[in-house]
Amino acid sequence: MSFVSANWGDIVHRALLHAWLAGLPLFLGLLISLPVGWLAQRSRVLRPFLVVGSGLLYTIPSLALFILMPLIIGTKILDPLNVIIAMTIYTIALLVRSVSDALAAVPADVRQAATAMGYTPARRFLAVDLPLAVPVLAAGLRVAAVSNVSIVSVASLVGISQLGFYLTDGYERTYGTEIGVGIVACVVLALIFDLTIVLLARVLTPWQRVNAA
16 A cells, blocks of 8 residues: 555556546547448448458557557657557447447337338437447447456557556566556556446436336
């Protein structure tokens, strides 16, 4: 606990940086994955290419992607933008299938009823399909959020400041306490992300609470 008390300000600062590097790509990845997943769900021809193709992005080693990103987009090696773009790619890799599966889980009779009421495809997607897809989509988001928190820590190997610093610095100094603090901090941050998504999903699906009651 002495290490935590002596470095509390630094831990909080790095935790906030870590949350930003993991959270912003989660949001951006969701925005991109929604139309891609919708198209995959609508088209049987495109679905294999979109779902499998996006999933293959996750096979790219994170450290290699962090190193190659400056060469691809012309940034400096220590620019956090490299991590944000790389993590957005990983988020898309996880969420395209989740979005497609979530939309496919919407009952067909509900879609037909909305269409019969005069809903346009865009309006039906926003007002009917997407809200009903929230429970399944939230499950995918939870996986992506925890994954992002974990992978972002690897960026400490290329000098990006966040909680992963305590893992690499502790290893170099053979300081188990510092490594333990880094691990616990990452786990706590992942749990915060997970809990936030669960609570947000509950807020967005009030009918489920009514049915449960």
